[in-house]
Amino acid sequence: MPEQVKYDTLKPTGNKIPLVGFGTARIPPEETEEVVYNAIKSGYRMIDGAYLYGNEKEVGKGVRRAIADGIVKREDLFIVGKLWNNFHSAKHVAPIFEKTLDNYEFDYIDLYLVHWPVPSEYIDPKEFLGFCPKGQDLKWERSPMQDCWRELEKLVDAGKIKNIGISNFNCQLILDLLTYARIHPSVLEIELHPYLQQKRLVKWAKKENIHVIAYASLGNMVYDEVPENLKNVPKLMEHETVTKIAKKHNRNPGQILLRWAVQQKITVVPKSVKESRMKSNLDVFCFELDDEDMKDLESLNINARFNDLVENMYGFELPIFE
Numbered sequence: 189m190p191e192q193v194k195y196d197t198l199k200p201t202g203n204k205i206p207l208v209g210f211g212t213a214r215i216p217p218e219e220t221e222e223v224v225y226n227a228i229k230s231g232y233r234m235i236d237g238a239y240l241y242g243n244e245k246e247v248g249k250g251v252r253r254a255i256a257d258g259i260v261k262r263e264d265l266f267i268v269g270k271l272w273n274n275f276h277s278a279k280h281v282a283p284i285f286e287k288t289l290d291n292y293e294f295d296y297i298d299l300y301l302v303h304w305p306v307p308s309e310y311i312d313p314k315e316f317l318g319f320c321p322k323g324q325d326l327k328w329e330r331s332p333m334q335d336c337w338r339e340l341e342k343l344v345d346a347g348k349i350k351n352i353g354i355s356n357f358n359c360q361l362i363l364d365l366l367t368y369a370r371i372h373p374s375v376l377e378i379e380l381h382p383y384l385q386q387k388r389l390v391k392w393a394k395k396e397n398i399h400v401i402a403y404a405s406l407g408n409m410v411y412d413e414v415p416e417n418l419k420n421v422p423k424l425m426e427h428e429t430v431t432k433i434a435k436k437h438n439r440n441p442g443q444i445l446l447r448w449a450v451q452q453k454i455t456v457v458p459k460s461v462k463e464s465r466m467k468s469n470l471d472v473f474c475f476e477l478d479d480e481d482m483k484d485l486e487s488l489n490i491n492a493r494f495n496d497l498v499e500n501m502y503g504f505e506l507p508i509f510e
């Protein structure tokens with residue numbers, strides 16, 4: 189097994205968060221239980237789930253099987269869930285959270301994030317089809333984040349959520365949230381890799397005691413359809429700077445990209461259904477990038493956001509990052 193996962197401390201609660209967790213987006217439900225079980229067996233202690241991913245039940249099964257087999261205890265795991273856009277209004281927050289808790293079959297979760305700052309018209313969970321089905325207009329609704337946050341705070345008070353946080357929020361939205369939050373956000377989860385470093389946002393979040401989780405740490409791996417202006421950007425995993433550093437340390441490019449974030453105390457949540465990749469993605473604690481490596485990787489920043497809310501990816505335009 190790779191050297192043990194290292195942790196950082198979430199300032200608002202003092203809870204420990206692993207610096208490497210396991211992502212569960214795009215894992216077909218029929219494979220999820222086995223994949224999550226194998227991830228825990230490989231040494232992962234954090235699972236990044238979401239209602240959107242449509243596999244919460246199977247994530248729960250995989251986790252509970254690992255616990256039943258004595259691989260891990262519930263208290264040693266850090267389980268994440270996310271509130272989807274259609275459930276931001278005050279009366280829908282608790283019911284959809286309870287659905288997630290039922291799907292997982294846990295008594296509590298460690299972190300619950302507002303997935304996107306996009307309050308969208310309520311949809312019956314039975315008719316839920318994912319983000320916003322292509323060809324349909326995104327219908328936003330008047331659900332202020334302040335009301336949504338109040339409901340999340342009540343769930344923390346009830347002991348059902350240990351930490352609350354946000355994802356895909358910019359500085360302005362977080363700043364506003366900090367003006368009314370009774371319970372401070374523990375985490376900000378954002379797309380982050382050497383092509384999209386957002387150094388000022390990361391620095392500011394840390395200063396405000398908000399831990400950063402990076403998603404898509406391997407860059408443009410999964411995004412087949414990307415914003416028009418990014419179509420010709422070479423795969424980050426194949427960039428010569430990354431492969432050169434990988435060779436120097438006798439590691440693979442994935443490990444270099446993950447180590448780059450972890451070395452800055454940013455949590456990563458790589459997803460892989462393949463056990464060999466799962467293991468190598470976790471194995472980033474027994475080597476260090478030197479100043480020259482970090483500088484070389486820093487020079488790759490081109491502010492390339494691959495997971496943007498643009499027409500050719502999601503079927504609608506919403507310039508939330510502009």
Ligand SMILES: NC(=O)c1ccc[n+]([C@@H]2O[C@H](COP(=O)([O-])OP(=O)(O)OC[C@H]3O[C@@H](n4cnc5c(N)ncnc54)[C@H](OP(=O)(O)O)[C@@H]3O)[C@@H](O)[C@H]2O)c1
Nearest residue numbers: 211212213236355403404405406409442457458459460461
């Ligand atoms: N908060 C948000 O809005 C948000 C958005 C996107 C993602 N996320 C979270 O972040 C997680 C990770 O992001 P992601 O899934 O988009 O991207 P990622 O983890 O950066 O990349 C995953 C892809 O890379 C492949 N891969 C994994 N490790 C590899 C390696 N060592 N070498 C070569 N290929 C490798 C995987 O294929 P195989 O499975 O075939 O190995 C998969 O296709 C998600 O699963 C999800 O939990 C959150």
